Amino acid sequence: MTEQNVRVRFAPSPTGNLHIGGVRTAIFNWLFAKANNGKFILRIEDTDQNRYDESSEESIISSLRWLDIDWDEGPIRQSERKDLYGEIAKKLVDTGWAYYDDTTSEELKELRDQQIREKKPPRYDNRGRYKELTHEYYEKNKKNKPIVIRFKVPDGGIKPFNDEVRGNVEFNLKEIDDFVILKSDGMPTYHLAHVVDDHEMKISHVIRGEEWISSTPRHVLIHDALGWNYPKYVHVSLILGKDKSKLSKRHGAESALDYKEKGYLPEAILNFLALLGWSPGDNSEIMSTNEIINKFSIDRILSHPAVFDPEKLEWMNGTYIRNLDDKELSNKILSEVNKSKDDGGLLSDEVSIKMIKDKIVQLTPLIRERLKKISDSSQLLEYFFYDKLEIKKESLIPKKIEPNQIIEGLSSSVDLIESFKNFEPVALEEEFRKLAEKLGLKAGQLFFPIRISLTGRKESPPLFDTMCAIGKENSIKRLYSAISIIKS
Secondary structure (H helix, E strand, O other): OOOOOOEEEEOOOOOOOOEHHHHHHHHHHHHHHHHOOOEEEEEEOOOOOOOOOHHHHHHHHHHHHHOOOOOOEEEEEHHHHHHHHHHHHHHHHHOOOEEEEOOOHHHHHHHHHHHHHOOOOOOOOOHHHHOOOOHHHHHHHOOOOOOEEEEOOOOOOEEEEEEOOOEEEEEEHHHOOOOEEEOOOOOEOHHHHHHHHHHHOOOOEEEEEHHHHHHHHHHHHHHHHHOOOOOEEEEEOOEEOOOOOEOOHHHOOOEHHHHHHOOOOHHHHHHHHHOOOEOOOOOOOOOOHHHHHHHOOHHHEOOOOEEOOHHHHHHHHHHHHHOOOHHHHHHHHHHHHOOEHHHOOOEOOOOOHHHHHHHHHHHHHHHHHHOOOHHHHHHHHHHHHOOOOOOOHHHHOOOOOOHHHHHHHHHHHHHHHHHOOOOOHHHHHHHHHHHHHHOOOOHHHHHHHHHHHHHOOOOOOOHHHHHHHHOHHHHHHHHHHHHHHHHO
16 A cells, blocks of 8 residues: 655764665665655754764765665755754743753763762753753853753653554653753754654654664654654664674675675665565565565564575675676676776786776676676686686696596697687587597596686686687696696
8 A cells, every 4th residue: 555645764874884774774765765656855964063974975875876776855964954953942942841951071970970889770860950041041151061952851651652663662751861952062962853854854754773762752752842743653673693693794794885896786785685674575585676666565564683694695696697688797897807906806917908808798608607796707707817827736636546647638638629720619528528538537537627727726617618718829828837737
């Protein structure tokens, strides 16, 4: 069922890179807007000017653009709306729902220390309520004193609210102390700013992480005090590592742009994260963005924690890579490997852009099935461009075969390659199988040292496709080099 007049927002704080939890929140909001022909608003919550990082804001916007998450309004910056928050805070003072408080940081520390000594939970004791400070006092002293505005929480009772995922949630107001809504620098706290913005922007659904559940009673109280209807709250589950602990970098979780740099496709990231805490209602895993949009609904958001599985993400990304057509994949590979060797590419004094460009189309089908990330390309293609391979003698000699047999096999392989006029995979394989039989070897006993000689690796694309891609001359050169290694 389609929701009416859906307006949602993604409201990151520009204090660092956009990490997986934040990306997932953005995706859920965006999908919900798209699924309901609604509006998706980008709001930058930059009221913490001490931690504000301009590059962080740029990174957030770049991350969303990379994921092809577009917004209908914004970016709207809270720092540009400071006066509005101040007016609302003073209105709450006028109506008796808030008050000025000039309690110093030293006094607050002394209070906390005393509570700890008495084995009480540290909390504000609401002492500012009884000072009855006026607007005039605030205006006169705000430059010289750290004066804040605190919300006056009712002394008792239960504050319920409905969560679209968890149902009815209740909090005892006795457990909530009077909280700051306007800081001494005139900037609002999150509690006030987002409530005001959500009201002003006519936000219909607040989709955010479940870490905000405990703060929601404060937000509901502010709405009530102002006589505003509050939006529908949708708190999505935590994302955990495979060990069920809080997700961190050690679990493979990084910023969105880190994944871009490592060669993940944006479609794969969006698909993967959409399934962290949401079910499509069937066993679907690989889905286009349009398919996800068509299936997305709040009633399929899960209440239990989602587990971030880097191996599954890698598998999913590999699937998306293999679904690209040859031209698109070749272009992505070309973009990746056209970097210096020091930066993870293939370019060097030995290998030019032209050399790479001329061969990439030929090589793309050979590595397609082995790619999990686009950034794997250079490592998988390196031996096609560089003849100097690090090969150990023992790796060239399979078990139960004498070195002399390998030397004979490689020497005979050189002779066979030299005899070929039509250098193509099918013909090569046919003749090399005949050669193995002639030498009294199983095909694998001959092919294995050839593969090592040509690539330096136990695994590679089909041997004779690889041989053709390396070329007749270079293949001979590498086989001679391997013979020398065995003889050494």
